[in-house]
Amino acid sequence: MSNVPTSEAHGSGRYEIRVKGRLAPRWAAWFDGMTLTAEDGGTTCIHGSDADQAALHGLLAKLRDVGLPLISVVHAEPDRPDTATAQPR
Amino acid sequence: MVGPLLESKLHVPARRPGTVARARLNERLGGVSNSALTVLSAPAGFGKTTLLTEWLAAVPAGGPSTAWLSLDARDNDPTLFWTYVVAALQAANDGVGASALSLLQSPQPSTEAAIAVLLNDLHSVPHDLLLVLDDYHLIEAPEVHDGMAFLLEHLPPKLHLVLATRADPALALARLRGRGELVEVRAADLRFTAEESAAYLNGSMGLALTAGDVAALDGRTEGWIAALQLAALSMQGRGDASAFIAGFAGDDRYIVDYLAEEVLGRLPAEVRDFLVKTSLLDRLTGPLCDAVTAREGGRATLVSLERANLFLVPLDDRREWYRYHHLFADVLQAHLLEEHADEVPKLHGRASAWYEQNGDISQAIEHALGGADFARAADLMELAIPVVSRERREAELKRWAELLPDEVVRVRPVLGVFFVGALAQVSAFETVARRLSDIESSLGVTGVGTWPEEPPSDVVVVDQEGFKRLPGTVQLYRAALALSEGDLDGTVGHARQAMSLAPTDDHLTRAAAAALTGLASWTAGDLASAHDGYAACIAGLLRVGFVSDVLGCSVTVADIRRTQGRLGEAVSTYERALELAAVEPGEPPLRGTADMHVGLAEILLDRDELAAAAERLARCHQLGEHNGLPKNPYRSRVAMARLRAVEGDLDAALELLDEADRVYDGDYSPNVRPVPAVRARLWVRRGELSRAVAWARERQLSAGDDLSYLREYEHVTLARVLLARHAAERAATCIEEATSLLARLLTAAEEGERTGTVIEILVLQALVEQARGDTVAALAPLQRAVTLAEPEGHVRVFADEGPPMAALLKVLVRKKATGYLRRLLATTSRTEHGTPVHQALVEPLSERELDVLRLLGSDLDGPDIARELSVSLNTMRTHTKNIYAKLGVTSRRGAVRQAQQLDLL
Structure with a gap:
């Protein structure tokens, strides 16, 4: 256990959240500055800077509240370069 | 009181015209009256509401x-939540909840x-009631x-x-x-079926769509009702419905997104602007909308929006308050953030100002926080906090403390000390030391007597009275912090x-400080100072009318008096408290009343007035x-166990003590009479010596320990265990250890003037001498004990020792037949004693049976035991049967208990 970095041990890090439906870029601000990437097949990938568990759950609650069907939540590799195309705010 | 309740939250929302009849779901809801819980998730x-x-x-x-x-997000404060629940139930059914409400307001x-x-x-409600x-x-x-789980567990059948919810509760x-x-009722049930979609689009909305168009819409929206509504709105008055679809x-x-854009795009610019800018309001009313949009006619706009069915939900019958449908509000907010991000703080500021002028400080604070105007939020909080803390909305205070940036709090000493109070209240001491230092350094305080008369210019003080109280309250919380660190x-x-x-009129600070000195002195065993501290606290609490807290302190004062052997004063403490707690007939009894009866029962037991004690416990x-303060669940069980033991039912007493141990809550008091030690004494009385010895070992007690008041009860218990071991094993070391331990305990108790304890130690010294066979030596301490005990009428401290x-006696x-001595003798002679069962079994257990018996005392089940001993399950069962027969028991539990009594394990 001792060599597990604390950030991972507590479930923080970068997450990629995939939802059904193409979201207009305006939602980026509403999602507190996350980056939205439209994907083939009518899905949107929501990703951004590191989030801890509380932030992640807050984000999922927001998705629930606008009725966006959740497809997947993936814990991204920590050393993966940021692929964001646009960084609002 | 938790501030004015919003009536509108208690109204069943108004029905909307043109809703689709949903017989299949109504039928399912028909089952509500047969079920404890219905969840629309x-x-x-999806049309839940x-x-x-x-x-x-x-x-x-x-x-x-x-x-x-x-519900709304603020209802996460338990006091507020339950106050609303009670209010809702009262609105539906007069005559319920009055007591609950007064408890919530206490x-x-x-x-x-x-x-x-x-x-x-x-x-007692005779008909079915839906909450x-x-x-x-x-x-x-x-x-x-x-709380909800508790409610559900005890839900009355009627x-x-x-619950309507977006996530499973x-x-x-x-x-x-x-x-x-x-x-x-879940999403799959709530979706519109193809027929329901057709009925809605062509019936309610009058769109005259073809079957193919309806199917296409139904397919694209998957029966999601909000989407179908938006789609219908987009198509109203449009000639080319098919093309749109x-x-x-x-x-x-x-x-x-798609549909809202369609709908918004077709609205006049000023209506669209109104929707977007007011989307940051949880609740809307005409004047508030006017304030936020800096225009007029908000009320008329709201009425016309409702008429156009634009996702406005009326919150009352008078068409005064509305809210947006949540989904639509989120879309509007996304537009607001995209189009007017720079205006958002200003809009929040206007909302905050309007709420402040209209007396809703909580909402004013929320909008100040929403607009990141922390200085304004802090000013408002400082004014609101005296009320909020009086109403015990600690959850809200703690949230505020977490939301405000440190640099804002650092220049607001009065606000800072309020937050410290809220954090101390919930035992969150991590940041308390730093916050207190921040307060002192912001005022340039370097020691006592250096507090400024007036706040320095770089410091913000809104509540001037709070500033005067600051030096006292800062020291108070330093004391609480020191106590939390031992x-x-x-x-x-x-x-x-x-x-x-503290200013002379700041009774609460003075009372709390007095209680803290009392608590510290009590923990250290200085009972005279402890008593003075609590007495001063009670006087202060009485001045501000906190009677429930007076009852809590009375328990401590009486406990101190009992330890000092002053039973009469303990009784009058409880009796005075009961007079204070008296309420008019019909009013709910004050919380803590039960504790007074339990306390009196203990003293009545000390005096062997058993019937009166039983009545108090009843x-x-x-x-x-629920009437008890936090300590009462365990204290009432300990008292009841004592009564049962005096009556001779030691099994019931043991069960009660096990329960007491499980429900123990010391409520910050030092644990001077630990339940496990009380239980160890009972084990000694039952002759279950091995368990009592195991307890002493587990508590790492030994006769040579340094003594402290906190462990005094345990050490006296250890002396009893040593005495019993001497009786059982005839071991000389035990009696020597008991003798020296008791001598040291006596000196300590005499120095601390704990006469109640002194009497008990003298009694034990007499028994030790008797056990040595020296009756003459035994009489000296006994005579002293009797002399000390007589004025206060102690009986059980002698009688419990039996033959x-x-x-x-x-x-x-x-030698001298006083009435008191005769009474002691009569009562003591009536007391049976559980003597250790030492007779050998008629038929001794075999080695193998002893092995099985030992494992029966473990957590292992039958097959595990068989495996452990490498025998078949059948063999194991035969052994078990033989063991039961030899011990004369019928159960595993009985076998283990019997084995312990016989010291076979």
Whole structure:
């Protein structure tokens, strides 16, 4: 256990959240500055800077509240370069 | 009181014209009256609230009555949540909840106690009653979930809980489902079927669409009602419905985005602007909208929006307050953030100002925080906090403390000390030291006497009265912090400073400081100072009318008096407290009344007035568990166990002590009479010596320990264990250890003037001498004990010792037959004693049977034991049967107990 970095041990890090439906870029601000990437097949990938568990759950609650069907939540590799195309705010 | 309640939250929302009849779901909801819990669980926009509203409207006269509550995020404060629940139930049914409400309004509200009395009321409601909680997903506080679980566990048969939520509630759904007590309506049930979509689009909305168009819309929206509504709005007055549908069906954009844009795009610019800018309001009313948009005519706009069916939900019948449908509000907010991000703080500021002018400080604070205007939020908080803390909304205070940036709090010493108080209240001491230092350094305080008369110019003080109290309150919380760290000298030092610094009219600070000195002195064993501290605290609390807290302190004062052997003063402490707690007939009894009866029962037991003690305990029982302060659950069981033991039912006494140990809550008091030690004494009396010895070992007690008041009760118990071991084993070391331990304990107790303890130690010294066979030497300490005990009427401290004590008392009576001595002798002679069962078994156990017996005392089950001993299960069973027969028992539990009594393990 001792060599597990604390950030991972507590479930923080970068997450990629995939939802059904193409979201207009305006939602980026509403999602507190996350980056939205439209994907083939009518899905949107929501990703951004590191989030801890509380932030992640807050984000999922927001998705629930606008009725966006959740497809997947993936814990991204920590050393993966940021692929964001646009960084609002 | 938790501030004015919003009436509108208790109204069943108005029905909307043109809703689609949903017979299949109404039928499912018909099962509500047979179920404890009904859950409508689906994402936003699936028509949960509408379904409930329509179904309730169709409930026939004479059917269940309905208590409705629309929740919002602020209801995560348990006190506020339950106050609203009670208000909703009262609105549906007069005559329930009055006691619960007064408990919630008391200075120390216990929500569980309030729920318990509420349940009492609800049990007598003759007809079915539905409690509907809408938007339950907004509840995240575990305290509220716990309360709901408690409610659900004790739900009266006539009460039915209905939750509409976007996420499954944190309640034991699977268990209820298994018992058939759960009705569920989920997203798959709520979606419009193709027929319902057709009925809505062509019937309610009058769109005259072809079957193919309806199918396309139904397919694209998957029966999601909010999306169908938006689609219908987009098509109204449009000639080319088919083209619109084709475009929509062929687009993969997020449905609500696509449709909301369609709807918004067709609205006049000023209406669109109104919608977007007011989207940051949780609740809308004309004047508030005017303030936020800096225009007029808000009320008319709201009315026309409602008429156009634009996702506006009226919150009352007078068309004064509305809210947007949540889904639509989120879309509007996304537009607001995109189009007017720079205006958002200004809009929040206007909303905050409007709420402040209209007296809703909480909302004013929320909008100041929303606009990141922390200085304004802090100013408002400083004014609001005296009220909020009086109402015990600690959850809200703690949230505020977490939301404000440190640099804002650092220049606001009065606000800072309020936050410290809220954090100390919930034992969150991590940041308290730093916050207190921040306060002192912001004022340039370097020591006592350097507090400025007036606040320095770079410091913000809104509450001037609070500033005057600051030096005292800072010291008070330093004392509390020291106590939390176990620093008793520091506690007393800071608390004394708090008392000298607090203004004479700041009774609460002075009372709290006095209590802290009392608590620290008590922990250190200085009972005289402890008594003075608590007496001063009680006087202060009486001045501000905190009677429940007076009752709590009375328990401590009486405990101190009992330890000092002053039973008479302990009785008058409780009697005075009961006079204070007296209420008018019909009013709910004051919380803590039960504790007074339990305390009196203990003293009546000391004096062997058993009938009177039993009556006091019965009164405690009548008042109910919820009437007790935090310590009462364990204290009442300990007292009852004592009564049972005196009556000779040692099994019942042991069970009660096990329970007491499980429910123990010391409520910050030092644990000077630990339940496990009380139980060890009972084991000694039952002859279960091995268990008592194991207890002493586990507590790492030995006769050579350094003595302290906190462990005094345990050490006296150890002396009893040593005496019993001497009787059982005839071991010389035991009696020597007991003798020297008791001598040291006596010196310590005499120095601390703990006469109650002194009497008990003298009694034990007499028994030790008797055990040595020296009756003459035994009489000296016994005579001293009798002399000390007589004025206060102690009886059980002698009588509990049974036959050996009776023998000694007989000698004393022969010398000088006072009435008191005769009474002691008579009572002691009646006391049976459980003597160790030492006779050998008629038929001894074999080695193998002993092995099995030892494992029967473990947690292993039958097959495990067989495996452990490498025998077949059948062989193991034969062994077990033989063991039971030889021990004369019929159960595993009985075998283990018997084996312990026989010291076979």
